[in-house]
Amino acid sequence: MTVNASIDAGGDTWRSLPAAQQPEWPDPEALRDVVADLASYPPLVFAGECDVLRARLGAVAKGEAFLLQGGDCAEAFDAVGADQIRNKLKTLLQMGAVLTYAAQVPVVKVGRIAGQYSKPRSKPTETRDGVTLPTYRGDSVNGFEFTAEARVPDPQRLKRMYQSSASTLNLVRAFTTGGYADLRQVHAWNQDFVKSSPSGQRYEALAREIDRALAFMAACGADPAEFRTVEFYASHEALLLDYESALTRVDSRTGQLYDVSGHMVWIGERTRQMDGAHIEFASKIRNPLGVKLGPNTTPEEALAYIDRLDPDREPGRLTFVVRMGADKVRDKLPTLVEKVTASGAQVAWVCDPMHGNTFEAASGHKTRRFDDVLDEVKGFFEVHHGLGTHPGGIHVELTGEDVTECVGGGDEIFVDDLHQRYETACDPRLNRSQSLDLAFLVAEMYRG
Ligand SMILES: O=C[C@H](O)[C@H](O)COP(=O)(O)O
Numbered sequence: 001m002t003v004n005a006s007i008d009a010g011g012d013t014w015r016s017l018p019a020a021q022q023p024e025w026p027d028p029e030a031l032r033d034v035v036a037d038l039a040s041y042p043p044l045v046f047a048g049e050c051d052v053l054r055a056r057l058g059a060v061a062k063g064e065a066f067l068l069q070g071g072d073c074a075e076a077f078d079a080v081g082a083d084q085i086r087n088k089l090k091t092l093l094q095m096g097a098v099l100t101y102a103a104q105v106p107v108v109k110v111g112r113i114a115g116q117y118s119k120p121r122s123k124p125t126e127t128r129d130g131v132t133l134p135t136y137r138g139d140s141v142n143g144f145e146f147t148a149e150a151r152v153p154d155p156q157r158l159k160r161m162y163q164s165s166a167s168t169l170n171l172v173r174a175f176t177t178g179g180y181a182d183l184r185q186v187h188a189w190n191q192d193f194v195k196s197s198p199s200g201q202r203y204e205a206l207a208r209e210i211d212r213a214l215a216f217m218a219a220c221g222a223d224p225a226e227f228r229t230v231e232f233y234a235s236h237e238a239l240l241l242d243y244e245s246a247l248t249r250v251d252s253r254t255g256q257l258y259d260v261s262g263h264m265v266w267i268g269e270r271t272r273q274m275d276g277a278h279i280e281f282a283s284k285i286r287n288p289l290g291v292k293l294g295p296n297t298t299p300e301e302a303l304a305y306i307d308r309l310d311p312d313r314e315p316g317r318l319t320f321v322v323r324m325g326a327d328k329v330r331d332k333l334p335t336l337v338e339k340v341t342a343s344g345a346q347v348a349w350v351c352d353p354m355h356g357n358t359f360e361a362a363s364g365h366k367t368r369r370f371d372d373v374l375d376e377v378k379g380f381f382e383v384h385h386g387l388g389t390h391p392g393g394i395h396v397e398l399t400g401e402d403v404t405e406c407v408g409g410g411d412e413i414f415v416d417d418l419h420q421r422y423e424t425a426c427d428p429r430l431n432r433s434q435s436l437d438l439a440f441l442v443a444e445m446y447r448g
């Protein structure tokens, strides 16, 4: 991989276009210095891994696999500890085990992890008790604390984003290949608070069945290497284009551009303007791409994204992450799926049941109802079953901790509980037992 060659290869063409949701860095010189340093840092992922993920997502697009993509709404620099990373990972491993065993489909596991530090916001400022300050845009930009000093965008944070992503990825790689993710550890992932929850107990029963299946296979002399490690990929929203393009390099094998800040990147609902900088940037890189599609997306737009981002119609290149809201998905999604399918393009369709279902509780907490999340996934499956297309996966905001941010679930959280452990820096996440609940219900829908 070479660094400056990226500009010659078109990695900077986005700069002449309007870029939504970029911070107002107070000192452009300081930003330039940081970007120059970042451009000299080693890649966080290898382009070949991005190619493997594209092939895995190709299987999703063709209806042969299911995508499980999940993690924090916003990662935080002070949460790059072994416990937090392990808890997130084991939540995804447990969900993956449930989906693989109960739905009997290969599951592609992708974290919103090791790079999800930047947030697009609805409003540029936030007012509390008559004081108005710039809004928090993620740890990569400014501080969460509500003080004038913390809220000033600081480009040095982009370096911390790189370092935090690197440490996280390093530990994730160690866990997923070093024995922790061995399928024989299915019981070990079900520890602490989740074990006694209804979903934890249901999971324990499923883990016993997996044990019996493994023992049977071992008795037959089969001990496949696939059971000992897990393929796991990192993804985040490609929001801060100065950061993403500093990490965009020419692959020495192919001469093509890859954003080596993560395996997969997506363009969010607020930055997907067809003639904007984000889509231009995405069109230049070879990583598998996601585009979030909200309820106002037209079929013409969806087809234009395909022409722009997947001109070769390569299954796995483009994933549409639909986030319409439980009340709209049944009305709005069918035409999109019909028109895209009729065009012959093979995109992966994935349901994000979080971002269209947020509301503010009377206590002021931003929250989501588990039942709405579930209903949007149900609507998504209904639409695909009705059209004979493939419901390719789910994209969820979750954490491995016992937080109280979303209401409902088998181990029910009530609106009055929200204050107990409300820890997200931005949007509410499913806790581990709600995430497991969701995995069981999605597995049932998939088989159904
Ligand atoms: O996570 C997604 C967005 O950043 C978030 O939904 C925006 O939230 P806001 O409306 O509080 O700005």
Ligand SMILES: C=C(OP(=O)(O)O)C(=O)O
Pocket (backbone or CB within 6 Å): 073, 120, 237, 267, 268, 269, 270, 292, 323, 355
């Ligand atoms: C901001 C996000 O979602 P959306 O772009 O769909 O609102 C997100 O997934 O963090």
